[in-house]
Amino acid sequence: MPFFARSHELTLFYTVHGDPTKPPxxxxxGWCCDSTDWVFTIPALVQEYFVITFDHRGHGHSSAPETTTYTVQDMVADAAALLKHLSIPKDVLVMGHSMGGIVASALTCLHPELFRALVVLDPPYWRSTAFWADMLPQWDEMQNGLMFVTKAFGDQLSPSVPAWMLTWIGMRALATSELAVSASLKETFGPDMLGQMEVHQKLVKGRTIPKLAFYMREENAELERSLGVGQLDQIVRVDDAGHWFHHVKADEFNALLRGWLATI
Incomplete structure (x- = not known):
């Protein structure tokens, strides 16, 4: 089975798809999900790329030891260690959805030698330090992921989201370690953490690799543009599909992704 040991207690589940001689x-x-999120995307990439997925610590089939921490830096270190385990030293393309978008963005800054392009899907790094100081303590009262993210980020769904997808998202969230659910929030958006807008903006300042960003809301797309738009960068708004637009509009999303990849 494709498990990678990060320590005696922590093991990460990962999968690889395609020809390892192709570009990685x-x-x-994202949060409370797992690598099956990419089943709609992998078939569109596997002919031209060596595709790698993994389950975050505490998510999916990866382990969730009680001593584990869940900072973005932890998840960045997991991803970098996995690439080293697979003997992939450079020229990696990386794509992240939601919390995974924060991780992917941080990866390209904390390990710039590894990456040649970045794709982010609706990353939630657009709330301020002051916002999170008020919002995070509410988690302890709510203990409800959908209620919390709706209050923090607005409605993540749309009328076009099919019932099967809501069931799938809900079942995976229920299967996620309670420690991982809570700690991932607090250690991503807590004081000085990389999910806070000001901290993220400071981290990515000066980054030069090509970037493709997808958003469900125009205000967040505009904030992404405020970071700077390079010659090969593209920022796309996907309408009427919610936060999981790479599922709801998979064919449209895959066509836009492949089109941009051809330009770089």
Whole structure:
């Protein structure tokens, strides 16, 4: 089985798809999800890329020891260690959805030698330090992921989201370690953490690799543009599909992704 040991207690589940001589493409899922998020995307990439996925610590089939921490830096270190385990030293493309978008963005800054392009899907790094100081303590009262993210980020769904997808998202969230659910929030968006807008903006300042960003809301797309738009960068708004637009509009998303990849 494709498990990679990070320590005696922590093991990460990962999968690889395609020809290992092709350009490597690392896909990183979001909070309370797992690497099956990419089943709609992998078939569109596997002919041209060596596609790698993994389950974050505490998510999916990866382990969740009680001593584990869940900072973005932890998840960045997991991803970098996996690439080293696979003997992939450079020229990696990386794509992340939601919390995975924060991780992917941080990866390209903390390990710039590894990466040649970045794709982010609706990353939630657009809330301020002051916002999170008020919002995070509410988690302890709510203990409800959908209620919390709706209050923090707005409605993540749309009328076009099919019932099967809501069931799938809900079942995976229920299967996620309670420690991972809570700690991932607090250690991503807590004081001085990389999910806070000001901290993220400081981290990515000066980054030059090509970037493709997808957003469900125009205000977040505009904030992404405020970071700077390079010659090969592209920022796309996907309408009427919610936060999981790479599922709901998979064919449209895959066509836009492949089109941009051809330009770089």
């Amino acid at each position: 493409f690392l896909l990183i899922h």
